[in-house]
Amino acid sequence: MQCDQTTRGSELLLGMDRSSDTPMHVQLEGALRDAIRSGRFADGTKLPASRVLAAELSCSRWVVVEAYQQLTAEGYLQARAGGGTVVFSPSPPAEDIPRTPVPAPPAVLVDFEPGIPDLAAFPRSAWLRALQHTVRSLPPHDLNYGADAGVPVLRRVLSEHLARTRGVRTDADGVLVCAGVTHGLTLLCEVLRERGHRQVAVEDPGWPRLSKAVRRAGLTPVQVPVDEEGLVVDALWRTSARAVLVSPAHQFPAGVVLSPSRRTALLDWARECDAVVFEDDYDAEYRYDRRPVGTLQGLAPDQVAYLGTVSKTLGPGVGIGWLVAPGELRPALVGLRDCGDPVPATLDQMALAHLIESGSLDRHLRRTRSSYVERLNTLRTALAQHLPGARIQGADAGLHLTLLLPDDADEAALVREARRLGVLAAGLGDYHSGTSPRPGLVIGYGQARRRQITEGIAALAEAYRTTRRVGN
Amino acid sequence: MQCDQTTRGSELLLGMDRSSDTPMHVQLEGALRDAIRSGRFADGTKLPASRVLAAELSCSRWVVVEAYQQLTAEGYLQARAGGGTVVFSPSPPAEDIPRTPVPAPPAVLVDFEPGIPDLAAFPRSAWLRALQHTVRSLPPHDLNYGADAGVPVLRRVLSEHLARTRGVRTDADGVLVCAGVTHGLTLLCEVLRERGHRQVAVEDPGWPRLSKAVRRAGLTPVQVPVDEEGLVVDALWRTSARAVLVSPAHQFPAGVVLSPSRRTALLDWARECDAVVFEDDYDAEYRYDRRPVGTLQGLAPDQVAYLGTVSKTLGPGVGIGWLVAPGELRPALVGLRDCGDPVPATLDQMALAHLIESGSLDRHLRRTRSSYVERLNTLRTALAQHLPGARIQGADAGLHLTLLLPDDADEAALVREARRLGVLAAGLGDYHSGTSPRPGLVIGYGQARRRQITEGIAALAEAYRTTRRVGN
Numbered sequence: 017m018q019c020d021q022t023t024r025g026s027e028l029l030l031g032m033d034r035s036s037d038t039p040m041h042v043q044l045e046g047a048l049r050d051a052i053r054s055g056r057f058a059d060g061t062k063l064p065a066s067r068v069l070a071a072e073l074s075c076s077r078w079v080v081v082e083a084y085q086q087l088t089a090e091g092y093l094q095a096r097a098g099g100g101t102v103v104f105s106p107s108p109p110a111e112d113i114p115r116t117p118v119p120a121p122p123a124v125l126v127d128f129e130p131g132i133p134d135l136a137a138f139p140r141s142a143w144l145r146a147l148q149h150t151v152r153s154l155p156p157h158d159l160n161y162g163a164d165a166g167v168p169v170l171r172r173v174l175s176e177h178l179a180r181t182r183g184v185r186t187d188a189d190g191v192l193v194c195a196g197v198t199h200g201l202t203l204l205c206e207v208l209r210e211r212g213h214r215q216v217a218v219e220d221p222g223w224p225r226l227s228k229a230v231r232r233a234g235l236t237p238v239q240v241p242v243d244e245e246g247l248v249v250d251a252l253w254r255t256s257a258r259a260v261l262v263s264p265a266h267q268f269p270a271g272v273v274l275s276p277s278r279r280t281a282l283l284d285w286a287r288e289c290d291a292v293v294f295e296d297d298y299d300a301e302y303r304y305d306r307r308p309v310g311t312l313q314g315l316a317p318d319q320v321a322y323l324g325t326v327s328k329t330l331g332p333g334v335g336i337g338w339l340v341a342p343g344e345l346r347p348a349l350v351g352l353r354d355c356g357d358p359v360p361a362t363l364d365q366m367a368l369a370h371l372i373e374s375g376s377l378d379r380h381l382r383r384t385r386s387s388y389v390e391r392l393n394t395l396r397t398a399l400a401q402h403l404p405g406a407r408i409q410g411a412d413a414g415l416h417l418t419l420l421l422p423d424d425a426d427e428a429a430l431v432r433e434a435r436r437l438g439v440l441a442a443g444l445g446d447y448h449s450g451t452s453p454r455p456g457l458v459i460g461y462g463q464a465r466r467r468q469i470t471e472g473i474a475a476l477a478e479a480y481r482t483t484r485r486v487g488n
Numbered sequence: 489m490q491c492d493q494t495t496r497g498s499e500l501l502l503g504m505d506r507s508s509d510t511p512m513h514v515q516l517e518g519a520l521r522d523a524i525r526s527g528r529f530a531d532g533t534k535l536p537a538s539r540v541l542a543a544e545l546s547c548s549r550w551v552v553v554e555a556y557q558q559l560t561a562e563g564y565l566q567a568r569a570g571g572g573t574v575v576f577s578p579s580p581p582a583e584d585i586p587r588t589p590v591p592a593p594p595a596v597l598v599d600f601e602p603g604i605p606d607l608a609a610f611p612r613s614a615w616l617r618a619l620q621h622t623v624r625s626l627p628p629h630d631l632n633y634g635a636d637a638g639v640p641v642l643r644r645v646l647s648e649h650l651a652r653t654r655g656v657r658t659d660a661d662g663v664l665v666c667a668g669v670t671h672g673l674t675l676l677c678e679v680l681r682e683r684g685h686r687q688v689a690v691e692d693p694g695w696p697r698l699s700k701a702v703r704r705a706g707l708t709p710v711q712v713p714v715d716e717e718g719l720v721v722d723a724l725w726r727t728s729a730r731a732v733l734v735s736p737a738h739q740f741p742a743g744v745v746l747s748p749s750r751r752t753a754l755l756d757w758a759r760e761c762d763a764v765v766f767e768d769d770y771d772a773e774y775r776y777d778r779r780p781v782g783t784l785q786g787l788a789p790d791q792v793a794y795l796g797t798v799s800k801t802l803g804p805g806v807g808i809g810w811l812v813a814p815g816e817l818r819p820a821l822v823g824l825r826d827c828g829d830p831v832p833a834t835l836d837q838m839a840l841a842h843l844i845e846s847g848s849l850d851r852h853l854r855r856t857r858s859s860y861v862e863r864l865n866t867l868r869t870a871l872a873q874h875l876p877g878a879r880i881q882g883a884d885a886g887l888h889l890t891l892l893l894p895d896d897a898d899e900a901a902l903v904r905e906a907r908r909l910g911v912l913a914a915g916l917g918d919y920h921s922g923t924s925p926r927p928g929l930v931i932g933y934g935q936a937r938r939r940q941i942t943e944g945i946a947a948l949a950e951a952y953r954t955t956r957r958v959g960n
Contacts, residue, residue, distance in 0.1 A: 042779070049655065049782075090655070090782035091751040104752065135628040144623045151616045156607040159803035183521065183562070195830030202828050206704075229828035232678075234706070279563040280576065307514070310521075310562035315577075331631035333834030356674050356701035358667030361836050362805030 032073075040075050045083040052092050052103050061103040063093070125438030126472030130269065130416040130460030131223075135331050137384050142376035143330070146367035158362055164353035166193025166338075167365040173372045174338050178324070182300060183310035185317045186340045192349055195360055196325045196337035197298050198229045201261065203339065203357065204294055204321055205233030207348040208259055216294075217252055217260035221269055221447035226261060226296075239449040242267055244409070246274030249281040258291040265300040265308055269447045269458040271410020271418035273309060283312065286319040292342065293320045299328040299414035301381055304389045308413070318342050326368065328415060328462075329381060336360045336368055391461040391469055392417065398470045402477035415462040418444070420454055421480065427455035429483035430476070437475045504545075512547050517555040524564045524577050533575040535565065597910030598944030602741065602888040602932030603695075605800050609856050614848035615802075618839035630834055636825035637818075638665025638810075639837040645844045646810050650796070654772060655782035657789045658812045664821055667832055668797045668809035669770050670701045673733065675811065675829065676766055676793055677705030679820040680731055688766075689724055689732035693741050693919035698733060698768075711921040714739055716881070718746035721753040730763040737772040737780055741919045741930040743882020743890035745781060755784065758791040764814065765792045771800040771886035773853055776861045780885070790814050798840065800887060800934075801853060808832045808840055863933040863941060864889065870945035875952065887934040890916070892926055893952065899927035901955035902948070909947045 032043045051057040064072065066080040073080070084101050087093040094104040158167075165171060171191040178184035178191075194200040205216060216230045220239035227237040238255045241248045247262050262282065264274035274282070286293050293312060300308045313322035317340075325337035341349055353359060371377050395417055399406060405422040421427065427443040434441055444456030457476070464472060504515045523529040536544065538552040545552070556573050559565040566576040630639075637643065643663040650656035650663075666672045677688060688702045692711035699709040710729045713720045719734050734754065736746035746754070758765050765784060772780045785794035789812075797809035813821055825831060843849050867889055871878060877894040893899065899915040906913055916928030929948070936944060 049786075053657070053786075086779065086781075088748050089745075089751075091748060091755065091784070091787045092782075094748075094752070132632055135631040138628065138631050140623050144620060147619050147623070148616060151612050151619070156610065159607040159610050159805040160604055161804040185525070196828075198828030199830045225826060225828060228826060232824065232827035232829075273561075276560050276563060276566070279561075280566065283563070307558065309558075310564075312563070314525075315563045332633040333631035335830060335833040352704065354697060354700060355704035356668075356670030356697060357704075358671045358807060358830055358832075360830075361807040361833060364833050364836065 040073075041079040041082040041086075044073070044075075044079060045086050048083060048087055049090075049092055052087075057103045059103055062096075063101045063103065065100065122436065123438055124440050126440070126468045126475065127463040128439065128441040128457075128459045128461070128472060129463060130442055130458045131328075131462075132460060133328050133331060133415055133462045134384060134387065135463070137380070137387065138331050139371075139376060139380045142371060142374075142380065143367065146370040146374070146376070147363065149370050150363050150366040154363070154366060158366075162359055162362045162365070164350045164359070165189075166191065166359060167362055167369065170365045170369040173369040175340075177372050177377075178322075178338075178340065182297065182308070182322075182324075183314035184322055184340055185314050186322075190340050190343070190346070192339040192341065192346070193360060193365055194337050194339050195335050195358070196327050196332070197296055197323045198225055200321075200323045200337055200339035201226060201294060201296075202229045202233050203349050203352055204259075204292075204341065204345070205230050205235050206352060207345055208292065209234045210348065213259060215255065215257040215259075217255055217257040219247055219262060219267060220449045221444065221452070222261075222263075223268055224447065230261075242270050242272065244270075244272055245278050246270075246272050247278060247282065249278055249285055252282070252285055258289055259294065260286075260291070261294040261296055262312075263296040263298060264312055265297055266303070266411060266413040268296075268298065268414075269416065269418055269442075269444060271408075271413070271416065273411045273413075279312060279315070283316050283319060286316065291319070292345075295320050295322045297322060297324045300324075301329050302385060302388060302415065303411065303413040304385070304392060305412040313340060318344075321345065329377070329384070334364065334368075336364060388415065388461065391464065391466055394466045394469045395459065395461055395473065398473035402473050403480065409456075416458050416460045419457045419459055420444075421456055422484070423454065424484045425455040425480055426483045426485050427452065427457070430455075430479045431457075433479035433483050434476050437479060439472045439475045439479070441472075441476060512545075513551040513554040513558075516545070516547075516551060517558050520555060520559055521562075521564055524559075524575050527577075529575045529577070531575055531577045535573045535575065537572065594908065595910055596912050598912070598940045598947065599935040600911065600913040600929075600931045600933070600944060601935060602914055602930045603800075603934075604932060605803060605887055605934040606856060606859065607803050607935070609852070609859065610803050611843075611848060611852045614843060614846075614852065615839065618842040618846070618848070619835065621842050622835050622838040626835070626838060630838075634831055634834045634837070636822045636831070637661075638663065638831060639834055639841065642837045642841040645841040647812075649844050649849075650794075650810075650812065654769065654780070654794075654796075655786035656794055656812055657786050658794075662812050662815070662818070664811040664813065664818070665832060665837055666809050666811050667807050667830070668799050668804070669768055669795045670697055672793075672795045672809055672811035673698060673766060673768075674701045674705050675821050675824055676731075676764070676813065676817070677702050677707050678824060679817055680764065681706045682820065685729075685731055687727065687729040687731075689727055689729040691719055691734060691739060692921045693916065693924070694733075695740055696919065702733075714742050714744065716742075716744055717750050718742075718744050719750060719754065721750055721757055724754075724757055730761055731766065732763065733766040733768055734784075735768040735770060736784055737769055738775070738883060738885040740768075740770065740886075741888065741890055741914070741916060743880075743885070743888065745883045745885075751784060751787070755788050755791060758788065763791070764817075767792050767794045769794060769796045772796075773801050774857060774860060774887065775883065775885040776857070776864060777884040785812060790816075793817065801849070801856070806836065806840075808836060860887065860933065863936065863938055866938045866941045867931065867933055867945065870942045874946050874949035881928075888930055888932045891929045891931055892916075893928055894956070895926065896956045897927040897952055898955045898957050899924065899929070902927070902951045903929075905951035905955050906948050909951060911944045911947045911951070913944075913948060 067077050070077040070080045172188035174191050175186050175188050215236045215238045217240045218237045219242050230237040238257045240251045295312045313320040321341040326334050407420045409418045431443045442458040445452035539549050542549040542552045644660035646663050647658050647660050687708045687710045689712045690709045691714050702709040710727045712723045767784045785792040793813040798806050879892045881890045903915045914930040917924035
């Protein structure tokens with residue numbers, strides 16, 4: 017197509033192609049929109065009359081009228097009262113957002129980041145079979161907005177699974193499906209805030225995101241210390257909180273198990289103060305030295321809201337958890353769904369129900385348990401060899417080991433030096449609200465293979481030696 | 489196994505089976521736990537010494553000691569200072585929660601419930617292929633906690649898709665993946681609340697759940713009327729709200745499209761008041777009489793936060809939506825993810841990206857568009873025949889038709905009578921904050937087949953005739 021004139025119309029021709037499948041009016045509209053957005057056609061520019069532009073573009077006048085109408089409807093053009101069409105573009109063209117160059121991090125050779133399971137062990141085939149079963153068999157109506165509390169079949173399966181494996185006392189009606197422990201905590205906090213609560217006690221040390229979730233829900237987290245028996249219940253009495261978040265089966269990050277006397281004391285506190293205990297059972301599927309301690313919820317279902325997740329068994333990317341709350345809180349919790357609180361995708365909920373009922377989850381747990389036990393044994397051996405002055409704290413459980421370092425260790429310097437050597441581990445101080453009482457490390461073994469573990473511990477020992485405080 | 493003595497020990501034998509694969513100590517523990525929970529072994533009951541019970545059960549003493557220890561750790565038993573073990577069960581056994589019998593609802597013969605797509609048209613094979621591709625090819629680390637803003641590949645694909653189909657101006661960095669429009673709205677409201685906002689203007693009539701989401705986030709929804717040109721922007725000026733939620737492409741439930749002059753006026757308001765427009769583009773994929781009007785966001789990306797979802801195209805059960813917010817709001821929005829706000833499952837996000845990139849979503853949209861056009865035509869024909877006094881309001885778009893009824897219609901009575909006849913439709917009054925200015929119906933055609941549509945409209949006409957107000 018030839019065009020010798022340097023008119024506004026000719027500028028538009030650059031973006032148009034008569035041989036294209038796209039209709040001419042859509043092409044013209046796109047070319048005009050681009051010209052306005054890019055600033056080439058400035059605010060207030062008068063456009064040629066439709067018959068003029070049509071002649072210039074050798075197209076029917078209808079093409080131009082249609083494009084002008086569409087862009088007028090979209091607000092890029094305005095029809096003038098006295099006739100004619102002008103560009104309306106008061107906002108400057110959006111600048112490209114500069115992309116911050118991501119600096120290349122030093123290579124991670126051994127990843128001891130805590131809280132993450134062995135993602136390479138994710139049961140892909142079993143999960144895919146569960147999805148196939150679900151997608152093929154789901155009645156169409158189940159793709160509608162699901163039941164606010166979660167898909168009924170998953171709630172039934174979870175209630176049976178939790179009763180069998182964790183001694184949770186509930187039935188399908190008592191289970192609320194959510195996206196994970198932190199999401200469930202958010203819902204609990206919102207409901208308690210509406211009931212006048214202002215604070216929630218949390219474990220110190222603890223997982224910082226949990227305190228953030230408490231704050232997001234409009235409550236204040238109150239730090240309560242943890243010792244080798246777990247949460248210090250005496251300290252809880254001295255707060256004015258009437259709710260507490262605890263991880264009794266395996267405290268994160270301290271690794272300790274709430275002692276029998278503390279369990280009793282905690283439930284006494286809850287009963288006497290008419291308080292609620294949020295039981296964070298995030299990794300109780302993994303206990304290696306004995307069977308896991310049963311839940312607090314099983315002892316006192318009217319005082320305890322139980323929280324669990326697949327994040328530590330299947331992986332965080334699956335995004336499903338559960339909440340079993342005292343009956344009196346349930347209507348308000350479910351009611352949050354009617355205010356837009358998101359429920360996990362129906363297909364995923366159905367697939368998880370199938371994974372549990374088919375026995376695939378149990379098989380996955382057995383496989384990963386033996387793998388983690390082997391890693392833990394390797395870790396213990398390596399620690400005895402390379403860091404004999406350090407002490408392991410807490411139970412043989414979960415996906416991390418808590419290591420108390422010799423007093424002359426400089427935790428922060430050690431962690432930095434280890435990172436330089438290619439080993440990623442967390443300092444215990446990262447999880448304390450104030451200063452950590454003694455230096456320590458939280459070593460996750462979900463990601464690290466056995467050989468990496470030995471190498472990683474040797475590197476941590478090296479980092480300890482080169483950073484320890486002189487004169488201690 | 490024989491047992492003649494009626495001791496406490498013998499009661500436990502009932503639940504035990506020596507031929508089972510389950511170890512004896514686990515069986516004993518389960519039997520004891522059940523006995524305590526059921527109230528058979530009351531609080532304070534002294535249990536036999538371990539060697540006595542072991543003799544009674546003809547098992548090794550270790551079995552009993554192990555079971556006692558486990559239950560002591562769980563809090564069901566307490567070791568007495570003077571020796572001996574007692575039951576600790578201060579809370580009464582949980583009563584079975586009575587199940588409320590669900591009354592059988594009258595059969596729904598025609599379902600005109602608005603807001604739901606044709607769930608039978610869900611592209612099962614394409615979605616399953618996308619899931620298979622994802623589950624088989626996903627690198628293990630992608631099953632970890634995903635990027636807070638959503639999976640990068642989905643954000644890129646969405647930014648391109650939205651630019652192409654809706655004229656949205658963004659790139660991958662500008663897209664935040666969420667669970668749907670209401671979820672995205674919640675996040676926006678939370679961020680504005682932190683910045684001192686107290687109100688959000690909403691359309692009246694509108695979707696009630698949106699107002700509930702605003703309230704949940706701690707803000708007050710302010711109702712602003714809608715007329716045949718869409719949101720009445722003059723009324724917006726009279727509020728003190730500095731944020732407004734609008735559905736410009738196809739207002740729900742009124743069905744109208746925001747007129748060009750109102751679009752301009754709305755953006756003027758936003759610029760002059762330094763306000764934010766939340767653009768709810770919930771069903772813009774479906775416009776039948778012409779191409780859909782482009783987005784407000786494309787005109788003013790610094791003033792408009794754009795919200796979209798797959799709920800009206802694939803189905804609410806998929807649970808994925810998106811939010812493209814002005815750049816200055818993004819860090820705070822993404823920051824909510826670090827406070828426990830749930831992100832859709834990684835595998836689902838990847839699968840959606842694949843569905844879009846493979847062209848399957850476009851094919852699905854083309855198929856469903858023609859199906860909806862046919863239904864809409866059937867609906868118009870049936871209305872002309874059976875309810876000639878009613879007037880259709882708004883554009884040929886989306887999944888619902890807004891019907892203004894003759895003045896003598898008693899909307900509530902009509903809806904009840906229609907329900908009795910097996911036809912489910914919503915009254916326009918259900919979506920108004922106050923009294924609806926005139927009687928009307930919102931007729932969704934996502935669920936109703938063509939023959940059902942004709943029958944359903946005939947029944948609605950019958951219901952109108954039998955319930956209309958006498959004397960008008």
